[in-house]
Amino acid sequence: MKGLILALVLALVGKLKLYQHYPIFHTGKTYLYGYESFILHGLPSRGLAMAGLRLTCKLEISHVSRSIHLLQIRSPKLEEYNGFWPTDPFTPSSRLTETIAACFSQAFKFEYAAGRVGTIFTPGDCPILCTNLVRGILNMMQITIKKSQNVYELQEAGIEGICQTRYIVQDDSKNNRVTVSKSKDLTNCQEKAVKNMGMAYIRPCPTCPLKARNIRGTVMFTYKMKYDGSGTLMTSATSEQVYHISPFNEPDGAAVMEARQELSLVDIKRAPVSAPKTQLQNQGSLRYHFSGELLQMPVPLIRIKNPDLQLTETLRQLVQDNEEGATKEASVKFLQMVQLFRVATLDHIESLWVQFASDLPYRHWFLSAICAAGATDTFRFLKQKIHDEQLNIWEASAALSLAFHFVTPNKQTLEVASTFLTCPQIQKAPMHRIIVYLGYGSMVNKYCAQTSLCPNELLRPLHDLATEATSKDDAKDMALALKAIGNAGELASIKHILKFLPTFSPAAASLPNRIHADAVLALRKIARKDPKKVRDIALQVFMDITLAPKVRMVACVVLFETKPGLPAVTAMASSLLTEPSLQVASFTYSHMKALAVGRIPQLYNLSAACNIAIKLLSPRLDKLSYRYSKVIHIGDYSCEYQAGAIWRVYLMNSPSTAFPSDIITKVRGYYADTATDIIEVGVWSQSLTKLIRKQNIPFAEYDTYKTLKELGKTLLGWKELPPEDPLVSIYAKVLGQEIAFVDIDKDAIQQTMMSNWIVKLAANGVSGQWILPVLVGELRHVVPTVVGVPLELSLCGTALAQAAISPPLSDNFRPSQLLETNMDIHADIKPKAYFHVIAMMGINTQYFQSGLEFHAEFSANTTMNFDARINMKEKNLKMEMLPCDQEVELAAVRYRRAFYAISRNMGEVDSEKKSQLLPKEEVPSTSDQPVQPLERASGPGSWKQGSEEAHHYSVGGRSYTHLFCGKFESLGCSACLSLKSRSSAFLRNTYLHKLVGELEAKIILKPVNTDADIDKIQLEVQAGSKAASKITDGPTSGSKEEDKTSLYKDIQAKLKKILGIENVFEVANKTRRRKKRIHRNDKPAVTNVWAEPSAHPLSGSSSSSTASSVDGKKPGNEHKKDEIRQSGKKRGGSSSVSSASSNICSSSSRGDRSGEQHCSGDSEYSNQQVIPHAGPFNISCSEHFCASGHCTHRPKFLGDSKPPMLAAVLRAIHRNEQPTGLQLVLYTDTQPMRSRMQMFVSSITGSSRWKLCADASVINSHEVSGSLKWGKDCQDYRIALQIATGQFAAYPAMQMKLEWPKVPSLVRTTAKWFYSFLPGAAYVLGYSQRQQHGPSRQATLVMALTSPRTCDVVLKLTIYDRAIRLPLPFPSSPSRSISTLPPPDWNVFSQARISIIENIEARCSVFQNTFTTFNGVTFNYSMPANCYHVLVQDCSSELKFLVMTKRLEESADLTAINVRLANHEVDMYVSNGLIQLKINGVQAPTDVPYTSNSDASMLISSEKEGLSLKAPDYGIDKLYYDGHRLEIWVSFWMAGKTCGICGKYDAEKEREYQMPSGYLAKDAVSFGQSWIISEDPCAGACKLQRKPVKIEKPVAFEKAAAKCFSVEPVLRCVEGCSATTAVPVSVGFHCVPPDSALSLEGQARLGQKSEDIVSTVPAHTACSCQRQSCPP
Secondary structure, three states, X not given: OHHHHHHHHHHHHHHHHHOOOOEOOOEOEEEEEEEEEEEEEEOOOOOOEEXXXXXXXXXXXXXXXXXXXXXXXXXXXXXXXXXXXXXOOOEEOHHHHHHHHHHOOOOEEEEEEOOEEEEEEEEOXXXXXHHHHHHHHHHHHOOOOOOOOOEEEEEEEEOOEEEEEXXXXXXEOOOOEEXXXXXXXXXXXXXXXXXXXXXXXXXXOOOOOHHHOOEEEEEEEEEEEEEEXXXXXXXXEEEEEEEEEOOOOOOOOOEEEEEEEEEEEXXXXXXXXXXXXXXXXXXXXXXXXXXXXXXXXXXXXXXXXXXXXXXXXXXXXXXXXXXXXXXXXXXXXXXXXXXXXXXXXXXXXXXXXXXXXXXXXXXXXXXXXXXXXXOHHHHXXXXXXXHOOOOOHHHHHHHHHHHXXXXXXXXXXXXXXXXXXXXXXXXXXXXXXXXHHHHHHHHHHHHHXXXXXXXXXXHHHHHHHHHHHHHHOOHHHHHHHHHHHHHHOOHHHHHHHHOOOOOOOHHHHHOOHHHHHHHHHOOOOHHHOOHHHHHHHHHHHHHOOOOOXXXXXXXXXXXXXXXXXXXXXXXXXXXXXXXXXXXXXXXHHHHHHHHHOOOXXXXXXXXXXXXXXXXXXXXXXXXXXXXXXXXXXXXXXXXXXXXXEEEEEEEEEOOOOOOEEEEEEEEEEEEOOEEXXXXXXXXXXXXXXXXXXXXXXXXXXXXXXXXXXHHHHHOOOOOOOOOOOOEEEEXXXXXXXXXXXXXXXXXXXXXXXXXXXXXXXXXXXXXXXXXXXXXXXXXXXXXXXXXXXXXXXXXXXXXXXXXXXOOOOOOOOOHXXXXXXXXXXXXXXXOEEEEEEEEEEXXXXXXXXXXXXXXXXXXXXXXXXXXXXXXXXXXXXXXXXXXXXXXXXXXXXXXXXXXXXXXXXHHHOOOOEEEEOOOOOOOOOHHHOOOEEOXXXXXXXXXXXXXXXXXXXXXXXXXXXXXXEEEEOOOOEEEEEEEEEEEOOOOOOOXXXXXXXXXXXXXXXXXXXXXXXXXXXXXXXXXXXXOHHHOOXXXXXXXXXXXXXXXXXXXXXXXXXXXXHHHHHHHHHHHHHHHHHHOOOXXXXXXOOOOOOOOOOOOHHHHOOOOOOOOOOOOOOHHHHXXXXXXXXXXOHHHHHHHHHOOOOHHHHOOOHHHHHHHHHOHHHHOOOOEEOOOOOOOOOOOEEEEOOEEEEOOOOHHHOOOOOEEEEEEEEEOOOOOEEEEEEEEEEEOOOOEEEEEEEEEOOOXXXXXXXXXXEEEEOOEEEEEEEEEEOOOXXXXXXXXXXXXXXXXXXXXXXXXXXXXXXXXXXXXXXXXXXXXXXXXXXXXXXXXXXXOOOEEEEEEEEEEOOEEEEEEOOOEEEEEEEOOOOOOOOOOOOOOOOOOOOOOHHHHHHHHHHHHHOEEEEEEOXXXXXXXXXXXXXXXXXOOOEXXXXXXXXXXXXXXXXXXXXXXXOOEEEEEEEOOEEEEEEEEOOEEEEEEOOEEEOOOOOXXXXXXXXXXXXXXXOEEEEEEXXXXXXXXXXXXXXXXXXXXXXXXXXXXXXOOOOOOOHHHOXXXXXXXXXXXXXXHHHHOEOOOOOOOOOOOEEEEOOEOOOOEEEOOEEEXXXXXOOEEEEOOOEEEEEEEEEEEEEEEEOOOOOOOOOOOOOOOXXXXXXXXXXXXXXXXXXOOOOOOO
């Protein structure tokens, strides 16, 4: 037994001994290995092009001493692959092999012990590429063996960094062999070797799941070893690495990088080896090392020998390519020039500048390349040129913006950037100073993103600017400092930001609100580094109700960007339940709703929290209108492709305007697990209404100003609003970085308006050629491969914009010539835009490139070349253009996408290998395609217009070509629309495959062979009385001799004949007569638009439209339906309504469950239809006009009674022939109750019957109709539109009906394509849908006004939505509810504008004891007799007006008012039952209007039973007084600037009871009494004044006795008077201990004290004064 146990122990020890052995290289032996590695890039499909490299060599490994080993690489051979895998072979590259062999000629030294590679030593002149190749070889020897474990995981270091590694050990003890397999997940690395460039503004999502990654990588190693008594020998090792790059997260749409290595033992030699005598440099560990200089761009390699000469040649070639139109070649040359500038020295750049600075085209390209290079020397060069003032202001602005964006942040460039801040030339140009400070902040942000600790020295210039601006009280510099600090986004700046927020620094309370908002916004980028800290700060600012609503709303934006959890969101929701500011409440609620519907995975938790919060707030805030601040959110996210985008608009209203005063709009993109703010634009504004007011009125010199100043002393705690100057501030952010902002103040606006720059521009003309090349972006992501070469994913984009403009006007041009004489213009404009994107996946080094290259091109261009003569006095315009003698491209949009497998190496620069990823397919030329004519009836055959359509579809759907042409032989031209497309989606239907191909759309003019040569094409437009004279007569026109008495009639007949109007109306009359015979019993029913639904029948056309099928055939039961409708009309309107609307919910009985649910939810609509005013809508020319039951004859052709208003003739001028072409005639007839317009287009030759007729009419005040017809005598095709007002579900509504009885097939096809998008668009916008059967070829849109600020919309296809918020109140009289019927003659079209303005204006009214404020709050308050109350006054710094009112003692229903305006004091009162008027104490007649003679006008006149006062320059649009009722309207620009009982006109209904001190009263009585004006009790009739009071009864506060004083004073009788009546009021009290020194003596109010308890006390309302002591 003991022997058995001993045997087992020895066996176990022997097995453990195995795992203590690692691959060992013995001293005195040289191990020879064969090594082969290759790397391939391509798509996974077979038969596609691929690119790659293969390296083969012999390795000699020797053990020198202890852990030191030598590696000698023999016979290296490098081969390239470029072809279709696997059929094409590798191609040897002798030049590249020589380059690699040179750096492998010496031995390498490395440390190796226990299976782990330590420090690597290389020769001093060894390139970094060769060192990394050595790392790739040694990485195969890195192995970690654990004792007594066969399967285990650990973090292992390698060439790719420290990554999670899984080992599996398989022991073959019989054969003394062991196989070790290890695999690494390259997406799960702690310290991954990676280099990113241009991605500082792309934010990763650390909480997103790994499945959202679009780059996945893994590597697997297999080791085979054998062991004996001397140790373990590695006989072979293999590795296989795969990177799967899926741009759109598609399993089948991915590009693949595959790398393999194979190491096999060949021989073992016994030979002594010694360490090399040359000094070797320490290169660190196995971890891949990136080159320190800027990476090689993904452009063809350049062998740099003479940078100065190469830059010169490249620049010349670039300009030449651009002039020749070779934009793609110019784009590539531009990138090459950028690459050359990155290695050029400052002296080279300077010499090149001297050579080309004076040549404008070269100068533009040069400066753009300098900015895009981003190197230290190019940055220094730009600084020097600005210092020397060699750049104009616009060049410097563009160069600074681009240079700071593209420069590589390092210590050297940051030092140069700091010198920009102190440059005198920068300091004296405000715009340059702003750009530099913002750019410096962005550079600090990019630099600190690469380091764990940001040096404080970099932030000091920004902090110093903030400190200096605060000491100087310079608001502009404060804003600049905060914005620059916000760009930097560092935690060290928080304490400096908090100094600008009153919540944390009381001294900041005096700063403008825009500075507070800028301080909050400066926290946004800091939140990405420490969201918790910023969240706490933003939450405190949001909860601080003493701050301006704008600041709190901005804090809400920042708070949600920190992605708060459920507790924080719930706390915000709870605070909104008692939020006093509805602006803040509405903004926060709408923001929560926007987040709640989001589908972004990064915001799932926040969306869930907001969903819970809005359930608490919905009943209170869901119905707030657009008068309050809102957040608009539009966006979508594809979980399938892991990509999405959102667009948000933050609308922040201010109390001083009904429109948003502050707007922020931003677009954010999401891709995989990253997010970036693409663009953001913000507009701040204040006091812009001052610009539309009458200026230079000296309000401060008037008596009213002084009176209000004195009055303010009697209203305890009242303060006038601080003055605000008009200001507009605009900023722009790109990729989250603010690049510029501008403040436009009052002076700048006035200077712009007085500069007449438009007239100067017209006088000086516009000429020249502009070129703006820009490197849009450069993104790099580089990771190492096991082979030792880098795998790069890069994206580089360039843009080119250029334009050529015609010469300027003559030097003696005067603006008055525009209205007096002829003006000749010659225009030759050729704008062009080009965008080129290069994407690469593969190897990109300075020695060779191999991989996939993707090119996408977008180009757009157009051409305008004409001569024009304008005569404003004669109302004539004549333009001439050259004929179509050659093919001209009018406009073109091209998008070409191509995938290539490329191979380049430095040894053979001029012989790159490029293979298209797909086998190229020939696209047939459109000239070889058959031409199929379209419907020729749509064109005038007399002048031989033809339509041609050519199609080509390739086999398998790889490509197609469409060519649509219309021939205009009379003009000698053929206009063609060419569409081409080609893609590789036939291989796999993925977005990656769809990217490969091209798309082109262009409009071209081609010459057409004509019988006579065309000299020129002329367009002449004549307006006014001479329009008829320009209409060209045909060859068959009558005699030219005309009698003067019958001249006009002959001209009418001539016009009818020329235009072919007789034929048009002849056919129309025949059609109308046929319709009358069919519907002879139909009579136009004139109904009231506001009538009840059952009061009048529906019109026949609205309920009996032809429900024909798609092919135009009528169903068999159509006549029966007509009979039912007719009988329904006889019985009454209700049956007609039911029959007409029965189809709305018809789908509910057809099994459509979704439609059934929608129907049941809106059942009140299922029985409603629009009740129109007018009768049947006839889309042909109307013969009669009917209104109010009276019909008058309407002329069929306006030319019978009116001359043409406009004539336009497009003609081709022939040498020996009559002109040919088209002519257009326009007639108008404008009358008080109706108007009409007709337009006719016909041929000028008179032989063609093709015509186009348009007719638009205002039938009555409630209906507008129009029709468009064309074809032979305007009878082939027709489209009609009707707009009418009426009722829909008891609400006033507007209906738009579109009918298309017959249209061309192209229009039908386009319409069907458009309809296909409607369901999806409706779903995204939140509309509901349901099926219904309605008339074909007809669409109806109904908008019902359910309230002044909401409407319901029904698009009868059928899509609908309810309670859509309107930005402005829509037409409805303020004195009438929505459902109240207006008078029949109320014209909705003419009254719309007036009604909207009336709704915007504020109205306050007093009737008996009922007060209605500007904000619409109604309350009851009985005014004490004889005491004046401040009804409304201007509380701005201008103090323009004051309106006071009091109740007369003799009657509780009568009031008197006192108005102070300028130097006028106006009293209106009732005496002996008559309205009396006093002006400045002098009685004035009430029946004679009174007008002031001051700078601002005032008009007093009688109106109805009272008086009205109008003083719009003061802000009072109207004041009406009749003794019982008082109404006052103030201008919309007074919003937020009023105070008094009428309120502040700021829509803040929750703060309506605001006392003069700003304190919110507890009830309406306290509020009204707070605005009583105290008088001298001996001189005035009011014996009341406000005094603080004390609770007389014992009070226990906090379980102790206390004495309590009112925070706000209470109305009391003056000394010597006793109260006869009193009312209870609720008052807040401040409590102190009984022994406190606080008393009522000398205390006017305790408003600054805390409110401890609320109690009810009596307030006096009437006094009896019998013992009042007054001085004599």
